Amino acid sequence: MKLPLLIERVVADSEARRIEEASTFHLRLEKVSCVTGCSSCCYRPISVTILEGLAMYRHLVSNGKWSSSLRERLLKTGREQLGTSPEMWLLSMTPCPLLSEGTLCEAYETRPFTCRIHVSTGDPYYCHPHHLGENTAIVPKEDHIGRYLSHQSKLLRSLGLHSVTMPLGVALPLAERICNGSLQVVNVDHELVQEYAKHG
């Protein structure tokens, strides 16, 4: 599953920054109320970059967690997410395609950046999609996201790409096609436009 050297280096750079930025965020946390098995935040619309998608896909494959049923779940959810407003998505309680039956993340070790820095310091009741509001104690993270996406944008431009984020369910199947050679990285923008036109 080796990609051209430039792409390998860009993905490695992206991974290093993903972990570094998330670690910087976690270092400033004093108290966290998140617990294993909660999954309230796993009903948000999750978007990732194709670079994250590539890293996540390869991790899932090398850990034996990639399957055709997972691919189908990702494709279905990804297409549903296109064009759906975040408010509608949250209210409809659509689970992340990586959420297992036992309310655990099937890709926890390689989870998206947006998931790594989504943390609550208050009552978990207010993390439920139907209970979000002024009592929600989710730690603000806009500056971390801004820096991360700015870095991602630079890396993507080095590969000739303009689109930054896309639904998780779109990114991972695209990553599979890139890794099996049926899609060139430079055509990812075009593929995304096609997906939006068909399903958005």
Place this chain on the structure above:
Amino acid sequence: MADIKCDLCRNPKPGESLTSFETTPEERATMKRMGETEPREVYSYCRACIRLLANPEKAHNFMKGLVEFQARASGFDESAATRAAGEFAKKLKDQKK
């Protein structure tokens, strides 16, 4: 065609991608009884919203969440709002049977 706002998610979408539904006089009368002051003759929804609400489970969750938010916005305390939403959701399920 210019962008038009979906009547559900309120996001502007290309006009030709929305589906419009005409209401009947009976439907407008029902909406008035339920509190809608000026029900319209035409409502337009985007593909994403129609797709979401066409899924029974998601539509059910959506309505339940909306009721809970509306209840809290109307001044219900949290447990009362959650209870109201739960009762509404149960009624919806029972009606469906």
